[in-house]
Amino acid sequence: VAMLVGLVPIARRAIMAARAGTPFSIEMLMTIAAVGALIINATEEAAAVVFLFLVGELLEGVAAGKARDSIRSLTALVPKTALLEEGGKTREVPAETLAVGSVILVRPGDRISADGVIVDGESSIDEAPVTGESVPVRKAIDDNVFAGTVNGDAALRVRVTAAAEDNTIARVVRLVEEAQESKAPTERFIDRFSRYYTPGVVLVAALVAIVPPLVAGGSWSEWVYKGLAILLIGCPCALVISTPAAIAASLSAGARRGLLMKGGAVLEGLGKLTAIAFDKTGTLTEGKPKVTDIVPFGRGGEEVLRLAAALETGSSHPLAIAILGKASEDGIEVPSATGSKALGGKGVTAIVDGVEVFLGSPKAAAERVTLPMAHSKKITALNDEGKTVSVLVVGDVLAGAIAMRDEPRADAVEGLKALTDAGIKTVMLTGDNKRTATAIGAKLGIEVRAELMPEDKQRIVGELKKEGFTVGKIGDGINDAPALAAADVGIAMGGGTDVALETADAAVLHGRVGDVALMVDLSKRTMSNIFQNITIALGLKAVFLVTTVLGITGLWPAILADTGATVLVTMNALRLLRPIR
Structure with missing residues (x-):
């Protein structure tokens, strides 16, 4: 029975x-x-x-x-409710009803209920539940935040950029x-x-x-x-x-670390890679320039930065953001500027502390003042390192120069070494100029192919395959899509365009170069x-x-x-x- x-x-x-x-x-x-x-x-x-x-x-x-x-436990990280701001008032609504473009208030200690962009406030964000990062990340206006992460020490107003079914966590669960x-x-x-x-x-x-x-x-x-x-x-x-x-x-463990693989075939193929081609900007580098050198000529370094920041206040240009970021980092009090004027292709000028100040290209600066040979050589040396140099002129006196460059990601050297130690050939494919690419390549210890169009990247991937390599391609932009599709395994770097993410077979959501080696090891x-x-x-x-x-x-x-x-x-x-x- x-x-x-x-x-x-x-x-x-x-x-x-x-x-x-x-x-x-x-x-x-x-x-x-x-x-x-x-x-x-x-x-x-x-x-x-x-x-x-x-x-x-x-x-x-x-x-x-x-x-x-x-x-599936990842979905539990997203709060069920959100504080929606409408007409100057705040009310609690179900998080799933939030529309793209609406503004929500996130109090200190609250979980963020939607993917969005900070429109007001600055705070430390604990991203450990989503990214595994052990250290909270400082975020301010125009920075992206993810649903499920925890706001730290200050209230934030966040503009929603993705509906509940399309937020980062929902996409991760769906893809897995x-x-x-x-x-x-x-x-x-x-x-x-x-x-x-x-x-x-x-x-x-x-x-x-x-x-x-x-x-x-x-x-x-x-x-x-x-x-x-x-x-x-x-x-x-x-x-x-x-x-x-x-x-x-494996797919579940990878997703919890921000490593997305679109199926078992991709997971199996990653372990067979013998060559990986990286894009430069936004993949091996941060994708945004940073101030690397402040060179005093006639004024002190702090004064050069202070005046340059005054000229760039309010600008959204990447180089301006780099200068303002450095001034904020160094705790410099930026004076106000009046009569600001942008000079097309040359630079910017304004009145600061009652004196006309100019910040622009070395060529444009040379039209205003004489650049001594020693200073010109210094500027050329910085250019040879792949850095963009802006020269500051105060009145009719050469004051100094600021060099900026899109710097490698913090873990790029270590991540590339892990791949090399695993017997995988690495190469950089970039559309950037040869001088800048070579400088970054030397710093990272990677072979460089520069000044490439999208079709050139695709062609080089094909050549590597013909040489007998099993090729992975990593990139984050639309120009990487043809090469991502041509590779044996295409991997999109986190924060990349939707085109790159859709074309790729896998994605490293959090932009760590070292995660590529972790993916291969997994x-x-x-x-x-x-x-x-x-x-x-x-x-x-x-x-x-x-x-x-x-x-x-x-x-x-x-x-x-x-x-x-x-x-x-x-x-x-x-x-x-x-x-x-």
């Missing part, structure tokens, strides 16, 4: 699978084995077989579900769920293998049950019993789940885990197949071996869910 109660749902699924064109399903093997055991009067074993199979399925479901739960439905080559091979393997097991079990009694006069009950045991041993449960369990766990660990799983699944079956034919083990150990292998394989796969470092 116990056996029949347990067998009904299994048999029902077996019949449905047979009608759908899969007669040799795992459930069909189990049904045949259980009914056969009942016929030869092995009733206790028949009940145990069904019970243990159902327990194994339960454990398999619980373990596999953990991978899905770990990524879609990716888990995309099978890796190894997984497809296992599926094909199982189509032939399962009928083969049925045939071997039938031969073991029938041939010895017919040919050698063996006992029918003994050999049918052994045949049923082989049928159970041959169940491909552990083999079938060995690959998808590992891939689901791929290699996943493939190693899959190999271990297949070895466990087939190894246990081989051992118990021999012991069953020799009469050492029977139905009980057979089903325990099958259930045990399934649980072992799943638990081994779940090791990949551990946080990535």
Whole structure:
């Protein structure tokens, strides 16, 4: 009775699978084995077989579900409500109803309820729940913030830039769920293998049950019993789940670190890369210039920065933002400027402290004052380092110069070294001028190809593939899209354009160069885990197949071996869910 109660749902699924064109399903093997055991009067074993199979399925479901739960738990980070500002008043509304363009108030200590841009306020943002960053990031007006992150020490007003279903966390969850439905080559091979393997097991079990009694006069009950045991041993449960369990766990672990991979094929392909081509601006570098040198000529360095910042106040030009950022960082009090005028292609001029001040290109400055040879050489040396130089003139006196450059990301050198140590060739492909690219390349220790158009980047990726390399391409702009599509694996760098993110096979959401090496390492660990799983699944079956034919083990150990292998394989796969470092 116990056996029949347990067998009904299994048999029902077996019949449905047979009608759908899969007669040799795992459930069909189990049904045949259980009914056969009942016929030869092995009733206790028949009940145990069904019970243990159902327990194994339960454990398999619980373990596999953990991978899905770990990524779905991200959605719990987003608050259910938000403080919406309308007509000068604030009211609480469901976060899912926030429209793009609406403004929300985020109090200190609150979680941010939507992706957006800060329009008022400055505060430290704890991004650890989303990005894994241990140190809060200081953010001010015009900086982006993500749903689910925690506001620190000051109130912020944030303009919503994405609806609830399109915020960063929702996109991560959706991409991972879609990716888990995309099978890796190894997984497809296992599926094909199982189509032939399962009928083969049925045939071997039938031969073991029938041939010895017919040919050698063996006992029918003994050999049918052994045949049923082989049928159970041959169940491909552990083999079938060995690959998808590992891939689901890896995709989830990667997503929690900001590493998105669009399917098992991409995850598998990352570990095979032998060359990676990087874009420069916004990928290897921050994507925004910073002040690197303040060169005093006639005035002190602090005074040069103070006057330059006065001229640039209110400007949104990247170089102006760099100067103002440096002045703020150094705690310099910026004086007011009057009569500001932008001189097209030359620079900017204004009255500061009652004196006309000019900041612009060396060529434009030379039209106003004489540049001594020593100063010209210094400016040329800075240019040769890939830096943009602005010269400051106060009245009719040369005051100083400020050099700026889009600097490498903080972890770029370490990240590139990790890839090189793994035996992967790295190369920079950039549309920037050769002088600037070479200077950055020398600092990073990477081969440089500069002054490239989008089609040139695509061509170089093709040339690397012809040389026998398996090529990855990393970029963040529209001009990278053709090369991303041409590479074996295209990876978009976080903060990139939608075109780059859509074209790429994977994405490093948080812009860390070192995360590329982590992604490659995760791929290699996943493939190693899959190999271990297949070895466990087939190894246990081989051992118990021999012991069953020799009469050492029977139905009980057979089903325990099958259930045990399934649980072992799943638990081994779940090791990949551990946080990535």
